Each structure stands twice: as C-alpha cells, then as structure tokens.
Amino acid sequence: MLTAAELARRLRQQAELGAGALFLEHLSRAEALGLARKFAARAAASAATVREPASPTGEPGLPELGRRRARGAGRSAARVESGTRAPAQPAERGATFDERELTGWDHADAYREVRDTAFGCVRCRLHEGRSHVVFSDGNPQARVMVVGEAPGAEEDRKGLPFVGPAGQLLDLLLATVALSRDSVYICNVVKCRPPGNRNPLPDEIETCLPYLRRQIELVAPEAILALGAIAVHTLLGRQDAIKRLRGVVHRYEGIPVVVTYHPAALLRNPRWTPGAWEDLQLLRRTLEGERGTSLL
Numbered sequence: 199m200l201t202a203a204e205l206a207r208r209l210r211q212q213a214e215l216g217a218g219a220l221f222l223e224h225l226s227r228a229e230a231l232g233l234a235r236k237f238a239a240r241a242a243a244s245a246a247t248v249r250e251p252a253s254p255t256g257e258p259g260l261p262e263l264g265r266r267r268a269r270g271a272g273r274s275a276a277r278v279e280s281g282t283r284a285p286a287q288p289a290e291r292g293a294t295f296d297e298r299e300l301t302g303w304d305h306a307d308a309y310r311e312v313r314d315t316a317f318g319c320v321r322c323r324l325h326e327g328r329s330h331v332v333f334s335d336g337n338p339q340a341r342v343m344v345v346g347e348a349p350g351a352e353e354d355r356k357g358l359p360f361v362g363p364a365g366q367l368l369d370l371l372l373a374t375v376a377l378s379r380d381s382v383y384i385c386n387v388v389k390c391r392p393p394g395n396r397n398p399l400p401d402e403i404e405t406c407l408p409y410l411r412r413q414i415e416l417v418a419p420e421a422i423l424a425l426g427a428i429a430v431h432t433l434l435g436r437q438d439a440i441k442r443l444r445g446v447v448h449r450y451e452g453i454p455v456v457v458t459y460h461p462a463a464l465l466r467n468p469r470w471t472p473g474a475w476e477d478l479q480l481l482r483r484t485l486e487g488e489r490g491t492s493l494l
C-alpha cells in the first residue's frame with residue numbers, strides 16, 4: 199500500500215505531467231472514502247506505535263512532517279475568561295492525540311488551561327445540548343492548523359473534530375500533501391454542536407472566538423488551512439464566497455491562511471474536489487516557502 203508521502207508525490211507528478219484535474223473526480227465517493235479510511239487507519243496505527251519523533255531515516259511523510267520547533271515562547275495572550283463552570287469534561291482524547299505530546303512544550307501549561315476552561319464552558323447557549331466540548335485533535339505543536347466550523351453529531355458524540363465521512367475525506371486531502379491527522383492540529387471555530395447541525399449564530403461565534411484566538415496564539419502554526427465559509431469569514435473578517443477567496447494566501451495576524459471548501463461540502467459537490475486539491479498544493483507551497491524545504 200502507498201504511504202501518504204508516496205501518494206502525495208505520485209499525484210503531484212501526474213499533475214506536473216499535465217494530467218490535469220486527476221484527483222478525486224475519477225473516484226466514486228465510496229472509493230475516495232475507502233482510500234481515506236485506509237490512510238486514517240494507517241495514521242492511527244502509526245500514532246499508537248510511534249510516539250517518539252520519527253528518525254531522519256524513518257518513513258517519510260507521516261508524523262515527522264507536522265512536528266517542529268518550539269516557537270512563540272514568551273508570546274503574551276489574553277486569557278479566556280471561564281465564566282461559570284459546568285462539571286469538567288474528562289480530558290480523554292481521541293486516537294490520534296497523546297497527552298505526552300505536550301511534555302517539554304513551552305506552552306503546555308497554558309494550553310491545558312485554555313483547553314480545560316473550554317471543557318467546562320457555559321458561556322453560550324450551545325453548552326445546553328452538547329455531549330462533549332470538541333476542542334481539538336492532532337498535534338498542538340504542528341506546523342499546520344486546520345480550522346473548521348462546528349462539531350456535528352458524530353463529533354459531539356466522540357468529542358473529536360472531523361470524524362465520520364467528512365473527516366475521512368479531510369484525511370485524504372491532507373495525505374495528498376504528505377500530512378496526516380497526527381501531524382496537523384485540527385479545531386473548529388465553535389467548540390459545541392449547534393442543534394440540528396445548523397450554522398453557529400454570530401453571537402455564538404463571537405462568544406467562542408477567544409478560544410480559537412488563544413489556540414492560534416499557542417499553537418503558532420506556520421500556516422492555517424481554513425475549511426468552509428464560517429472558518430474563512432471568521433478568520434479573515436470577510437464575507438466573500440469561498441470561490442472568490444481561494445487561490446491566494448491570506449493572513450491572520452501575520453500567519454498565512456489558505457482557504458478551501460469544507461469537506462462536508464465536497465461530499466455534496468464532488469466537482470469541487472479538483473479545486474480542493476489545488477488549494478492543498480497552495481498550502482504545500484506556502485509551507486515550503488516558510489521553511490524553504492520540500493515537503494515531498
């Protein structure tokens with residue numbers, strides 16, 4: 199089976215050879231999700247067995263790519279006010295996060311503080327119907343931060359962002375640029391599920407926004423991938439349609455932001471997937487520009 203890095207390299211080579219829009223449009227939804235599941239299972243197995251940073255001679259592409267230097271030490275940031283606390287959510291995490299990842303990180307204590315504050319948050323009405331506060335998944339020391347919209351039913355049940363078919367498609371998109379769920383940091387604009395999967399309301403976004411701001415300050419990613427209109431509009435402060443904002447690198451507080459469609463929208467509109475492929479390539483080039491080295 200191909201590794202994520204091999205898949206990424208192969209897709210890129212085909213694109214450079216003029217194969218054009220080759221990515222998911224020739225795959226059925228079932229085929230694409232099947233492929234994504236394989237990569238997700240492989241990443242989970244890798245995360246379960248390899249918690250030490252990959253050696254320089256290890257398999258290229260999976261956990262190592264997302265790890266990076268401690269950065270932003272000493273950066274100041276406003277604290278998130280906790281408000282009245284509900285009983286704290288157990289700090290259990292999903293399959294791809296290990297609390298030990300925080301060991302030795304300059305921001306570990308601050309990160310735990312904001313996360314645990316969110317776990318008990320009742321600052322907006324969304325706390326009333328939630329099962330879990332969905333704070334994040336992935337590596338808080340990653341180079342790339344992926345920001346989505348809000349938890350859905352499956353995310354609320356599991357306490358993790360981007361699980362289910364949309365999450366599997368996200369895994370596949372990340373694999374095309376040799377990233378995995380374990381090598382990025384994933385979160386949403388709002389941390390609790392809006393009822394009936396409606397969009398979060400402006401006042402809910404505004405109330406929850408300090409958590410996202412604080413996450414960005416602490417994670418200090420080299421680039422942000424913004425998924426869908428809610429994330430894009432919140433980070434960029436613009437209301438333009440996604441298709442008008444794609445294709446260029448925007449900035450949030452100086453951090454490069456690449457815009458693309460939400461995976462759930464891609465599942466509904468498969469013809470947009472070649473555009474998402476292009477957006478991921480822009481993310482790759484942006485990271486390579488920041489670091490000056492190739493990802494693949």
Ligand code: SF4
Nearest residue numbers: 319322325389390406
């Ligand atoms: S959505 Fe955000 S602000 Fe609202 S209760 Fe959940 S964590 Fe708190």
